[in-house]
Amino acid sequence: MSNAKLYKGSLSTIILKLLAEGDKMYGYEITQKVKKMTQGELKITEGALYPALHKLEADGLLDVEVKKVDNRLRKYYKLTEKGTKESINKLAELERFIETIQGIVNPKPSLG
């Protein structure tokens, strides 16, 4: 279930971003959505996802709601107020990181 090795540290940001879109989501749904959005490039492993979700919940960024659908359990997660704020921060941080990396990979001569 894995592929890209470089996304270390960005998983929680990805989760927060998806949930900031509006709707609550459950774990499996997140893996499938990311897979689809990235054309299969990024396959989030369950061993990474569930601990990450639990940590975000423990940190007060997510609320959980358990539902039974088709006789199967789903744990729906949504952002708390704190989570909404944090998603904005994390997104900005990730975007700044990308710009920073771009500054190295594709530098402007004046700074190289």
Add this chain to the structure above:
Amino acid sequence: MSNAKLYKGSLSTIILKLLAEGDKMYGYEITQKVKKMTQGELKITEGALYPALHKLEADGLLDVEVKKVDNRLRKYYKLTEKGTKESINKLAELERFIETIQGIVNPKPSLG
């Protein structure tokens, strides 16, 4: 010596990229160059840098040459042939990773 926290996994790629520019470099020089190129955004810690350099050397991607300048030791690193190839691969991988992340952070509606 640290600041931006999201670059896990990209350090060796950064090192290879800088050395692919042409000139040999020594460790301290790399930290200073990255700091300058990123306007202080990315400060590579020595605890990360030196083990990374040693691993790249052990993997046959870098060659070392020790010099004494102003009565201080410098270990100059340069790419081996293998390292040159690997730098190209790693760079491409990093760029694909960035595109993938962009696809999530700034998705096209058709895939969202």
Add this chain to the structure above:
DNA sequence: TTTGATGCATAAGAAAATTAGGTATATTTG
């Protein structure tokens, strides 16, 4: 009926950082 998809979970291990030291020389600054 057995494989694959859906849906959750955890434990052991690896990778890659941070943090916090250590050593030494040279320069700057109060």
Add this chain to the structure above:
DNA sequence: CAAATATACCTAATTTTCTTATGCATCAAA
């Protein structure tokens, strides 16, 4: 002159964050 800062290397302990490998359960499809 003494102390702080910059230059230059290093490593060990710890933490974070994954991967890999499981386990359990339901349901659909082959």
